[in-house]
Amino acid sequence: MRRVEVMDAREIARALERMAAEVVERGGDEEQLYLIGVQTRGVPLARRLARLLAAATGREVPVGALDITLYRDDIGPWRPAHQQPVLRATNLPEAIDGRVVCLVDDVLYTGRTVRAALDTLMDYGRPKAIRLAVLVDRGHRELPIAADFVGRTVPSSRVEDVQVRLKETDGEEGVWIAREDGHER
Amino acid sequence: MSGERVTRLRGKDLLGIDPLSPGEIQLILDTAVEMREIAQRPIKKVPALRGKTVVNLFMEASTRTRFSFEMAEKRLSADSLSFAAASSSVSKGETLLDTALNLEAMQPDFLIIRHPHAGAPHRLARVLRSSVINAGDGAHEHPTQALLDALTIRLRRGGLAGQVVAIVGDLQHSRVVRSNVLLLSRMGATVRVAGPPSLIPVGMAALGCEVYTRMEDAIAGADVVMMLRIQLERQGRMNFPTVREYYDFFALTPERLKLARKDCLVMHPGPMNRGVEIDSRVADGPQSVILEQVTNGVAVRMAVLYLLAGGYGEPTAN
Numbered sequence: 455m456r457r458v459e460v461m462d463a464r465e466i467a468r469a470l471e472r473m474a475a476e477v478v479e480r481g482g483d484e485e486q487l488y489l490i491g492v493q494t495r496g497v498p499l500a501r502r503l504a505r506l507l508a509a510a511t512g513r514e515v516p517v518g519a520l521d522i523t524l525y526r527d528d529i530g531p532w533r534p535a536h537q538q539p540v541l542r543a544t545n546l547p548e549a550i551d552g553r554v555v556c557l558v559d560d561v562l563y564t565g566r567t568v569r570a571a572l573d574t575l576m577d578y579g580r581p582k583a584i585r586l587a588v589l590v591d592r593g594h595r596e597l598p599i600a601a602d603f604v605g606r607t608v609p610s611s612r613v614e615d616v617q618v619r620l621k622e623t624d625g626e627e628g629v630w631i632a633r634e635d636g637h638e639r
Numbered sequence: 640m641s642g643e644r645v646t647r648l649r650g651k652d653l654l655g656i657d658p659l660s661p662g663e664i665q666l667i668l669d670t671a672v673e674m675r676e677i678a679q680r681p682i683k684k685v686p687a688l689r690g691k692t693v694v695n696l697f698m699e700a701s702t703r704t705r706f707s708f709e710m711a712e713k714r715l716s717a718d719s720l721s722f723a724a725a726s727s728s729v730s731k732g733e734t735l736l737d738t739a740l741n742l743e744a745m746q747p748d749f750l751i752i753r754h755p756h757a758g759a760p761h762r763l764a765r766v767l768r769s770s771v772i773n774a775g776d777g778a779h780e781h782p783t784q785a786l787l788d789a790l791t792i793r794l795r796r797g798g799l800a801g802q803v804v805a806i807v808g809d810l811q812h813s814r815v816v817r818s819n820v821l822l823l824s825r826m827g828a829t830v831r832v833a834g835p836p837s838l839i840p841v842g843m844a845a846l847g848c849e850v851y852t853r854m855e856d857a858i859a860g861a862d863v864v865m866m867l868r869i870q871l872e873r874q875g876r877m878n879f880p881t882v883r884e885y886y887d888f889f890a891l892t893p894e895r896l897k898l899a900r901k902d903c904l905v906m907h908p909g910p911m912n913r914g915v916e917i918d919s920r921v922a923d924g925p926q927s928v929i930l931e932q933v934t935n936g937v938a939v940r941m942a943v944l945y946l947l948a949g950g951y952g953e954p955t956a957n
Contacts, residue, residue, distance in 0.1 A: 521673065524685035524715075524945070538949030540646055541673035577682040 457617070460608055461629035466589065469605030470499070473587055474506035476603050477556065484511060486582060488553040490518040492571050493542040498622035499589055500558040518546040520557075525570040544574075551579040556603075560618040562588040565599035590629055592616045648946050652764040652771040655780035656821040664789070664826060670942035671790050671935070677714055678937065688717035688948055693749040694742050695721040697774070698729065701753050703909050703933060704774050704784070708751050711940035717749075739763045749944065752776075770947045778812050783943060784908055785818035787936040789826065791928055792863055794935070795904055800827030805857040805899070806848075807889060808867025808916050811838040811878070815908045816867060820846040833857035834867075835889065837878040854889050861899040865906040866891050866917045882915050892918045896926065904928050 461469070478484070487507070491500030497519045504515045521542045557571055568586060575584060587603035592610040608631065610616055615632045619625075645662030656664070677683055693712045697705050705721065712719040722742075729738060739750065751772045752760045757779035764771040775781040793799055804823050810816050810832055823830045824847030832843060833851040844850050851857040858864050869885060879885045891905065905917075905927045913919050922929060 524677075524687040538647065538946055541670050541945075543673055544676055573686070577684070578680060 455632055455634060457630045457632045459628055459630050461590075461606055463621075463627040466605070466627060466629065469589065470502055471506055473603045473605055474503055474510060477503070477507060477587070478510050480585075480602075483554040483582070484513060486552065486554045488516050488518065488548065488550060488555050488581075490520050490546070490550075490555055490557055490575070492557060492559040492567060493519055493521045493523075493544075495560040495618055495620055495623055496520075496558045498620050499560060499587075501622075503556075503558060503587065516548050518548075518550075520544055520546070520571060520574055522567060522570040522574050525574045527566055527570065546578060549579055550575060550581045553581050554583045554585065555581045556585045556587055558587045560589050560620075561616050562586070562591045562599075562601050562604075563594055563616070565595045565597035568599050569597050589618060590616055647949065651947070652760070652773075653782055653943055653947065654760050654764055654771065654773045656782045656785050656818045656825070657780065659782075659822075659825075661825055664786070664822060667786055667939065667942050667946065668790050668793060670946060671786070671938040672794070674938040674941040674945070675935070677941070678934070684714055684716055686716045687945055688712070688715035691715075691717040691749065691948055692745075692747040693717045693719040693751060693944070694747045694769075695719060695751045695774075696739070696742070697722065697751075697753045698735070698759075699753050699755045699775070701774070703936070704753065704781075707783075707933070707936040708772075708774060708940050710937045711944060714937065715941055715944055717944065720747075735759060736762065736766070739767060743767050743769055748948065772943060772947070775814055778814050778817075780818045780821075781814040781908075782818050783936065783940055784815050785822040786943070787932055787939040788815075788819055788865065788906060788908070789822055790935045790939055791906065791932050792828075792904065794931075795928060796862065799823060802828040802862045803831070803860065804828050804863040804865060805831045805833065805861040806865045806867065807833045807854050807857060807891065809838045809869050809878075810834045810843060810867070811840050812870045813867045817846060819865065820848045824848065831857040831861070833889075835879050835885070855895065855898055858891075858895065858899045858903075861903055863904045863906060864891060864896070864899055865908075866911075868908070868910065869912055869915050871912075886915055890914075890916055890918055891921050893920050893924070896921055896924075902926070906932060908932070 489500040491497035504517045521544045585602040588601045589605040591604045591607045617630045645666045753774040757777035760773040830848040833854045
């Protein structure tokens with residue numbers, strides 16, 4: 455396994471600052487804004503964005519955590535590996551009705567996780583709008599989904615793995631492209 | 640306990656606690672913890688088992704367990720069919736195996752079975768493709784009950800290891816006590832059981848518990864007291880002189896509860912015989928978590944269905 459770093463801790467911090475600025479710029483509905491991180495790494499990213507937004511606007515933004523496992527399209531008979539993904543906590547401290555929800559995730563790839571997240575959210579209520587913020591967009595969409603706020607676009611091949619590691623969840627910080635030995639681009 | 644985190648169950652079926660490793664028990668409980676949240680949502684249903692069919696084959700009276708399984712199935716979007724022995728061909732003399740084979744010919748994915756004879760689910764599991772879940776077989780095992788009891792203790796106490804759990808009552812006819820002793824001792828708890836000598840089966844201690852004939856000795860300093868129902872319907876004859884005498888020696892009363900730890904949890908798998916094995920002042924008292932057990936039962940059954948639906952077997956690479 456070879457690993458090439460594409461973002462270090464400073465670049466992640468700068469990307470998040472720029473995303474926070476874009477969220478503020480887009481504006482209009484700051485009072486209703488609600489950041490919801492997709493488990494696992496979307497949650498610490500949502501917390502970091504909330505801190506940046508609070509510093510920029512002086513307004514606290516609520517942060518929630520969403521587990522989309524039970525809404526995935528690859529559990530059951532379609533899942534070749536025969537292993538159910540491990541469930542994690544969903545915790546929405548406030549109701550989402552009428553709010554402008556900004557979903558936060560680490561990597562946008564096929565778009566299937568976002569589809570599952572949209573379906574999950576709809577079962578919790580009726581937000582006024584849902585936006586999407588991702589640290590890395592690696593392309594290869596399989597569904598018609600696009601992000602509103604992107605930290606970095608990382609062109610990648612399907613045989614590669616884009617790994618986001620965060621201090622809160624992994625003890626290290628950075629974004630890497632990894633590929634199994636033997637696969638050449 | 641092994642350090643490696645288990646992420647799937649090894650077997651096709653859930654027939655008892657006995658075949659489960661500590662890691663598998665941990666996985667079911669961890670999954671159940673997150674399943675609890677679904678009941679708090681405005682829409683209490685997730686699509687995880689969409690298109691799966693579950694047959695509930697209850698050959699013996701049950702309210703709580705059957706409703707709990709049905710609720711779990713519905714919350715996961717499975718289609719379920721419930722089978723009541725009285726109104727079926729069982730009353731016309733069909734064998735259990737034939738009934739099950741006929742049901743399986745309709746391609747269900749799960750068969751939940753409650754049966755008066757020990758080993759009935761195991762017999763079916765050997766011949767059926769569908770996953771079989773034991774919802775109580777005779778006086779043998781009732782795995783989902785033990786799992787929901789363990790979840791209740793864990794949520795209240797933060798863990799199972801080191802807890803002293805006293806189980807009191809009719810040990811002879813109880814499948815709940817067998818599954819609970821196996822699970823709790825496997826997870827590092829100390830289990831004490833007590834009951835009248837006439838209701839203690841031979842070999843009880845071999846399951847991994849301390850056996851007492853005086854209830855007071857078993858509950859002294861306990862963290863949890865679990866009362867078992869006196870199963871009057873399972874006893875050909877009474878194994879104790881009178882219900883009144885049973886109450887005098889083996890009922891959990893406010894006075895006896897004082898012998899246990901001050902914040903000792905009071906549990907009962909239901910249905911309760913108030914005034915026989917448990918005093919109403921205790922059953923409805925502040926230490927009782929009996930209704931929490933019922934709530935947790937749905938979450939545990941959702942966890943088992945979800946984990947079995949995803950496939951099983953030894954972990955593969957990746």
